[in-house]
Amino acid sequence: MFEKTKEISVLKEVARNVRIDLLRALHHAKSGHTGGSLSSVEILVTLYFSELRHDPTHPRWEDRDRFILSKGHGVPALYSVLANAGYFPREDLMTLRKPGSRLQGHPEYDLDIGIEATTGSLGHGLSASNGIALAAKMDGKNIRVYALLSDGELQEGATWEAITTSAYRKLDNLCAIVDRNRFQNDGAMDKIKDIEPVADKWLAFGWEVEVLPDGHDFSSLLGAFDRARRTKGKPFVIIANTIKGKGVSIFENQGKYHGVAPTDDELEIALNELGEAA
Amino acid sequence: MSRSKVSDFVLDEVTEHVYIREVYGKTLVELGSKYPDLVVLDADLTVSTKTNLFGKEFPHRFFSMGVSEQDMMATAAGFALYGKIPFASTFAVFATGRAWEHIRQSIAFPKLNVKIVSTHAGVTVGEDGATHQALEDIALMRVLPNMTVIVPADSVETEKVIKTIIEHKGPTYVRLARPKFPTIFKKSYGFEVGKAPVLREGKHVGIFALGIMVYESLQAAKILEKEGISASVVNVSTVKPIDVQTIVEIARLTGAVVTAEDHSIIGGLGGAVAEVLGEYCPTPMKRIGMKDRFGTSGDGMKLLEYFGLKAKNIVQAVHELLEFNSNRKSVGL
Numbered sequence: 280m281f282e283k284t285k286e287i288s289v290l291k292e293v294a295r296n297v298r299i300d301l302l303r304a305l306h307h308a309k310s311g312h313t314g315g316s317l318s319s320v321e322i323l324v325t326l327y328f329s330e331l332r333h334d335p336t337h338p339r340w341e342d343r344d345r346f347i348l349s350k351g352h353g354v355p356a357l358y359s360v361l362a363n364a365g366y367f368p369r370e371d372l373m374t375l376r377k378p379g380s381r382l383q384g385h386p387e388y389d390l391d392i393g394i395e396a397t398t399g400s401l402g403h404g405l406s407a408s409n410g411i412a413l414a415a416k417m418d419g420k421n422i423r424v425y426a427l428l429s430d431g432e433l434q435e436g437a438t439w440e441a442i443t444t445s446a447y448r449k450l451d452n453l454c455a456i457v458d459r460n461r462f463q464n465d466g467a468m469d470k471i472k473d474i475e476p477v478a479d480k481w482l483a484f485g486w487e488v489e490v491l492p493d494g495h496d497f498s499s500l501l502g503a504f505d506r507a508r509r510t511k512g513k514p515f516v517i518i519a520n521t522i523k524g525k526g527v528s529i530f531e532n533q534g535k536y537h538g539v540a541p542t543d544d545e546l547e548i549a550l551n552e553l554g555e556a557a
Numbered sequence: 558m559s560r561s562k563v564s565d566f567v568l569d570e571v572t573e574h575v576y577i578r579e580v581y582g583k584t585l586v587e588l589g590s591k592y593p594d595l596v597v598l599d600a601d602l603t604v605s606t607k608t609n610l611f612g613k614e615f616p617h618r619f620f621s622m623g624v625s626e627q628d629m630m631a632t633a634a635g636f637a638l639y640g641k642i643p644f645a646s647t648f649a650v651f652a653t654g655r656a657w658e659h660i661r662q663s664i665a666f667p668k669l670n671v672k673i674v675s676t677h678a679g680v681t682v683g684e685d686g687a688t689h690q691a692l693e694d695i696a697l698m699r700v701l702p703n704m705t706v707i708v709p710a711d712s713v714e715t716e717k718v719i720k721t722i723i724e725h726k727g728p729t730y731v732r733l734a735r736p737k738f739p740t741i742f743k744k745s746y747g748f749e750v751g752k753a754p755v756l757r758e759g760k761h762v763g764i765f766a767l768g769i770m771v772y773e774s775l776q777a778a779k780i781l782e783k784e785g786i787s788a789s790v791v792n793v794s795t796v797k798p799i800d801v802q803t804i805v806e807i808a809r810l811t812g813a814v815v816t817a818e819d820h821s822i823i824g825g826l827g828g829a830v831a832e833v834l835g836e837y838c839p840t841p842m843k844r845i846g847m848k849d850r851f852g853t854s855g856d857g858m859k860l861l862e863y864f865g866l867k868a869k870n871i872v873q874a875v876h877e878l879l880e881f882n883s884n885r886k887s888v889g890l
Contacts, residue, residue, distance in 0.1 A: 406631030407632070
């Protein structure tokens with residue numbers, strides 16, 4: 280059951296369970312985004328099991344922090360984290376991508392299961408986060424807003440409209456995280472439309488920037504979120520260098536698993552590597 | 558001579574012309590005190606859309622987002638997610654065209670309470686030319702599930718529409734225009750979402766109109782009346798959800814239908830009425846509007862004449878339609 284912690288061994292165990300659950304759900308659905316779900320796991324586990332003020336038993340609590348998954352295609356990881364935190368039963372994960380399921384292929388606004396916004400089309404989530412952050416400031420509420428972006432999403436022009444707004448509006452109640460796994464649908468980003476220097480761009484746009492060499496390292500993530508919370512006068516971005524497909528050797532840094540679910544054999548290999556009997 | 562019955566909320570004579578976008582701005586100011594959750598966003602056209610009037614009174618609830626329509630729409634979605642009542646304004650061509658996908662994904666699909674009020678729709682934009690004349694915005698918004706689409710016909714209706722939609726939960730698109738519109742309604746006119754008021758009741762032809770074309774249609778009905786043709790004129794200010802019942806009733810009564818809009822006849826009011834009649838009451842019809850083409854620079858109101866969007870063009874369409882119907886009858890159809 281849900282309990283917030285900074286205990287790294289506990290967070291690691293949660294991450295292992297989250298990976299197992301999301302891979303089983305993707306395998307059962309026979310489609311979905313494996314690579315970009317696995318790369319986000321530690322970021323999401325740190326948020327939901329340590330950083331966010333939230334209560335899975337009261338998902339509509341007015342003063343909760345908000346999390347927006349701007350990279351909506353990574354939602355299997357978010358569903359798995361929400362289920363493991365107690366927002367809904369873990370068994371429901373097997374309804375992923377089925378007609379009528381609340382766990383649609385991309386997230387649909389549904390507060391009762393902890394989904395704060397409809398996303399999936401890239402370049403929307405940071406603007407929506409800005410709107411929430413502006414509204415919270417207007418009301419003098421001590422609410423923080425977190426947005427997880429993909430690195431591919433930084434190729435969307437609209438993302439930079441939003442980045443400009445957050446900085447101009449001095450949204451220090453906003454923290455963006457870039458899941459920098461270096462792959463997009465068609466392959467390696469530096470072979471398609473390189474976005475480097477990423478950190479310099481955010482800096483130039485007026486953000487406080489922290490680059491994490493290892494976006495899967497819990498102590499680095501905890502430290503970065505702590506600094507984000509204490510930063511005043513500007514928004515904070517964590518550029519988390521991650522590994523696409525992290526945690527399963529056959530998926531790691533393999534561009535082709537961007538939008539493909541594990542086969543029977545691949546699931547067996549994955550579960551074995553994660554120390555779980557298939 | 559056959560006379561039509563004129564509704565008692567239509568003025569006998571037009572005595573004033575008013576900028577309906579100015580009415581929008583003033584109404585926002587009026588609502589500002591009553592609704593503390595009202596916030597207004599604009600994309601660098603605050604003076605033209607008249608949202609600047611709200612900005613002067615309520616600077617902390619006014620967000621000038623710069624030239625960033627997509628960012629504006631998704632930010633408005635964020636305000637709505639939090640529980641605010643955002644109104645987002647810019648020119649119709651940018652609001653609905655540039656930001657369409659943001660509206661689809663982040664506003665319409667999750668049914669968020671965002672009010673998109675665009676100005677400078679249609680050819681009446683004038684001298685700025687075709688790039689700035691939205692002729693597709695009704696079609697673009699109408700096709701989105703959950704979206705309510707409203708086009709006020711004058712200043713009185715504009716005020717009522719804005720005061721109504723702030724209480725109406727859900728995504729809403731309101732289409733306003735640039736020039737002064739003749740005031741056609743008495744203050745007693747009542748607006749209701751989804752109701753198309755019959756402004757004149759006549760039995761020979763039904764004219765369905767919206768926006769500035771409601772005035773032109775009333776003028777056309779007066780001309781027709783002198784010729785012994787009694788016309789019904791219906792203000793279809795709510796294009797969606799469309800008032801199927803009224804449209805079918807008038808079509809059954811008249812057996813001849815003309816639509817009139819400052820918008821493309823494809824996907825706009827003409828398309829919407831044709832969809833209703835095709836399904837429920839097939840009726841010969843003519844569509845007055847922009848006929849699959851872009852606009853041009855020129856004086857806004859004179860462009861109505863240039864593109865055949867005046868009362869006389871409606872009259873001509875009615876003649877052609879009635880002749881078509883009588884030819885059909887003569888061969889036993």
